[in-house]
Amino acid sequence: xxxxxxxxxxxxxxxxxxxxxxxxxxxxxxxxxxxxxxxxxxxxxxxxxxxxxxxxxxxxxxxxxxxxxxxxxxxxxxxxxxxxxxxxxxxxxxxxxxxxxxxxxxxx
Amino acid sequence: xxxxxxxxxxxxxxxxxxxxxxxxxxxxxxxxxxxxxxxxxxxxxxxxxxxxxxxxxxxxxxxxxxxxxxxxxxxxxxxxxxxxxxxxxxxxxxxxxxxxxxxxxxxxxxxxx
Numbered sequence: 001x002x003x004x005x006x007x008x009x010x011x012x013x014x015x016x017x018x019x020x021x022x023x024x025x026x027x028x029x030x031x032x033x034x035x036x037x038x039x040x041x042x043x044x045x046x047x048x049x050x051x052x053x054x055x056x057x058x059x060x061x062x063x064x065x066x067x068x069x070x071x072x073x074x075x076x077x078x079x080x081x082x083x084x085x086x087x088x089x090x091x092x093x094x095x096x097x098x099x100x101x102x103x104x105x106x107x108x
Numbered sequence: 109x110x111x112x113x114x115x116x117x118x119x120x121x122x123x124x125x126x127x128x129x130x131x132x133x134x135x136x137x138x139x140x141x142x143x144x145x146x147x148x149x150x151x152x153x154x155x156x157x158x159x160x161x162x163x164x165x166x167x168x169x170x171x172x173x174x175x176x177x178x179x180x181x182x183x184x185x186x187x188x189x190x191x192x193x194x195x196x197x198x199x200x201x202x203x204x205x206x207x208x209x210x211x212x213x214x215x216x217x218x219x220x221x
Contacts, residue, residue: 004150033209041145041197043212086150094139094206095164098150 006087006099014107019074021102023087026068033096034061034072035086043086046072079106112213114200120219121190128186129216133202140183141210142175143199144168151199157183158206190220 003026013019023032034046047054047061049070054061058077063070074081082105088096113132121127133140138159143151154173155165159180169175172190177183187194197217201210 035212041199041215041217043151043199043201043215045209045211048209088150094203095141095153095156096143096151096210098143098152100148100150 004087004089004097004099006102008102009100010103010105012105012107013077015078017077017106019077019081019104019106021072021085021087021104023070023072023099024068025070025089025091027091028065028068029089030092031090032063032070033088033090034070035088037084037086037101039083046085074104077106079108082106112200112202112211114198114213114216116216117214118217118219120221122221123190123192125190126186126188127190127218128184129198129218130182130184131200131202131213132182133200134204134211135181137202137204137211138180139203139206139210140177141201141203142183142185143201145197145199145215146195151197154185154198187218190218192220194218195220 007022031050033048036044058075060073084101084103086101087099115130141156142154145151155175157177160177172188175185197215199215200213203210
């Protein structure tokens, strides 16, 4: 069965802390996506990766294909980073299979 | 280009009524996807189009659901005889040639009373 699991489900941290959100998947993939969803529902794509590491500003995404695992890191976290972060994968086709999301709250 | 748009943003309806949602993708994108998200869960795939052709439908899409993209541009998702279990956020996304990033619309939040 094609599955995507995320951890933790909820994460609360103080402003400035280094944040890590994890994603694991069951079988081989063609790509993995990290998405951000704010209250109200809009989803923004942060990264798409199939190997290695990508960085954008304070966000870093890594993937280990052999271990079927990806991490999203946020450095110097800020209250505006508070959102739900969702991992989604392409299991060899176009449609996305999503994790259940990680709700991140950054306290000032 | 203003991105993917969806209308309406919110819909409240009574059980048994029909509802229709519209999605306007990014203009040059030939792929259009519909997803459904219930509270506290990640989105789930419903169906997708390449131009006007509907290529795949999830088993989540019962016979009360129909989607079309008649001219390969905007798409509509209709739910007939709505049930309370249909209450969810309906998300639309588009991409260019099915490769790379999918761009999401703001969603239509449906509440069935």
